[in-house]
Amino acid sequence: MDSFLFQTVGQTQVPYIAECMGLPLFQEEIxxxxxxxxxxxxxxxxxxxxxxxxxxxxxxxxxxxxxxxxxxxxxxxxxxxxxxxxxxxxxxxxxACLWQKDQQELLDEMIDSKLEAVLIKVAGIGLGKVDLLKNLKQMREKLMTLNKKYGTHVCGEGGEYESFTLDCPLFKKKIEIVEWETIIHSDDAFAPVCLAKINKVKLIEK
Structure with missing residues (x-):
């Protein structure tokens, strides 16, 4: 579903994030x-x-x-x-610890802190299905280039992409995607909307 407020793509995998953090999970239907x-x-x-x-x-x-x-x-x-x-x-x-921080600096901070987040939705000019499941480190150079050419928000704040975190310093376990499929929501020539539908994951002890 589309939402102005919530990220809905990847929401079925949220329980695994809670398990990796060792925290209770509360969920509510939108x-x-x-x-x-x-x-x-x-x-x-x-x-x-x-x-x-x-x-x-x-x-x-x-x-x-x-x-x-x-x-x-x-x-x-x-x-x-x-x-x-x-x-x-x-x-x-x-x-709101990230509020109005410089996005290029923030992207580098996330990469340097060993936060491994992968793109599970792309919807911005210059991005496509080939970028799905690439992590932030792999995407950094491309995002910086798109920022210079088109003003792309490198942290996806303009809706250019959505991400899913596989590992970070807060996790006691890490997530590995085992099965996934590509869904093309809009096959626009310049800014296609593509999703990675995650079908199966496994948790790995750190």
Whole structure:
């Protein structure tokens, strides 16, 4: 499904990320849609932001010691404002450690920190199915070139790509993709939309 707020591609694999981190997982079905598309969000019945509110409320009820929510937004005020709205209503702090950081510096920091994330969706000019499942280190030079030529956001903040993390310093295990298939959503000549549908993974002890 398409969402203005959430990454949905790869969502069936999220339980493996929780297992790798050794953390409890809370999930909520996205029932709403982007009804309120204004930059500053107001509580709107039926909006997908209310699904996030419901989920975070359940987390707080199950773990009263939780004090904040970490959000990975870098440039999207649309996303950041909605997380802020939800947290304010629940009395939680927003931790936006990546907010408005230089994307080229951030990409290099992620690579240097041994964060292995692979592209599972591409939807930007100059990207294609050949880039699926390539990691950030493998994509760095190409992303930098596309940034100079077309203004591509090297961290994908313009929707150029979505990623899935296989390993990082927080993981106690790492993920290996065993089976996957390519899905062509749009065969545009300049900016095709292609997805890597992950069918099977295995966890490896570190």
């Amino acid at each position: 029932r709403g849609s982007a009804l309120d598309q204004e930059l500053d969000y107001s509580k709107t019945t039926g909006d997908e932001t209310e699904d996030l509110y419901s989920l975070i409320k359940k987390v707080k009820e199950a773990h009263p010691d939780v004090e904040g929510v970490s959000v990975g937004a870098i440039l999207s005020s649309y996303q950041a404002n909605r997380v802020k709205n939800v947290c304010e209503r629940l009395g939680l702090e927003v931790l």
